[in-house]
Amino acid sequence: MEKGVTVWFTGLPSSGKTTIAHKLEGTLRNRGCKVEVFDGDVIRQHLCSDLGFSKKDRDTNIKRIAFVCKLMTRNGVVAIASAISPYRETRDYARKEIGDFLEVYVKCPIEVCTKRDVKGLYKKALNGEIKGLTGIDDPYEEPLNPELVLETHKESVEESANKVLQLLESGGYVQPVKKGQRVPV
Numbered sequence: 549m550e551k552g553v554t555v556w557f558t559g560l561p562s563s564g565k566t567t568i569a570h571k572l573e574g575t576l577r578n579r580g581c582k583v584e585v586f587d588g589d590v591i592r593q594h595l596c597s598d599l600g601f602s603k604k605d606r607d608t609n610i611k612r613i614a615f616v617c618k619l620m621t622r623n624g625v626v627a628i629a630s631a632i633s634p635y636r637e638t639r640d641y642a643r644k645e646i647g648d649f650l651e652v653y654v655k656c657p658i659e660v661c662t663k664r665d666v667k668g669l670y671k672k673a674l675n676g677e678i679k680g681l682t683g684i685d686d687p688y689e690e691p692l693n694p695e696l697v698l699e700t701h702k703e704s705v706e707e708s709a710n711k712v713l714q715l716l717e718s719g720g721y722v723q724p725v726k727k728g729q730r731v732p733v
């Protein structure tokens with residue numbers, strides 16, 4: 549059995565977590581890896597539909613995702629979590645629980661995130677229509693020692709995903725493509 553691992557994307561809203569997670573998922577599937585994405589938005593519609601955005605609920609959300617990632621990881625899957633996960637202590641909890649854990653900081657200046665505003669949340673927060681948006685009026689604690697930092701305002705989605713792939717290869721979680729081996733792009 550392959551050695552499982554959790555890749556944990558953390559970062560501000562619109563920094564690029566979901567986009568990179570799905571790009572990476574596709575690449576890994578093409579290589580024949582077992583992979584599953586746990587995206588904050590999807591999880592909040594199902595496993596965490598009872599939760600809001602208080603610190604307590606945000607922590608519970610992350611702890612539930614970590615629990616599922618732990619089960620996946622011990623069964624040889626590459627589990628990919630993409631959730632803001634704003635609190636350092638809760639990310640560290642996930643790391644300790646899971647063991648094989650790669651923290652990837654999806655870093656992007658808030659000005660760029662605000663311009664992207666994929667879901668229109670920054671606009672709403674700045675208008676006062678919603679309260680408690682991470683980065684505006686709720687905290688985001690930057691990772692201190694992440695395995696990888698992706699600067700998504702400087703690199704393409706492909707570049708970012710490839711950096712994670714290299715990390716997975718160098719950690720022995722994913723086999724590098726052998727010379728002459730054909731892999732769908």
Ligand SMILES: Nc1ncnc2c1ncn2[C@@H]1O[C@H](COP(=O)(O)OP(=O)(O)OP(=O)(O)O)[C@@H](O)[C@H]1O
Nearest residue numbers: 560561562563564565566567666700703704705708
């Ligand atoms: N290198 C890059 N990596 C990822 N996304 C990028 C990059 N460069 C530009 N983008 C763009 O930035 C946007 C990121 O949106 P995405 O939904 O992935 O963010 P998110 O971090 O998942 O946000 P949220 O926390 O609100 O779910 C997309 O429109 C994407 O095309």
Ligand SMILES: [Mg+2]
Nearest residue numbers: 565566589630
């Ligand atoms: Mg997202």
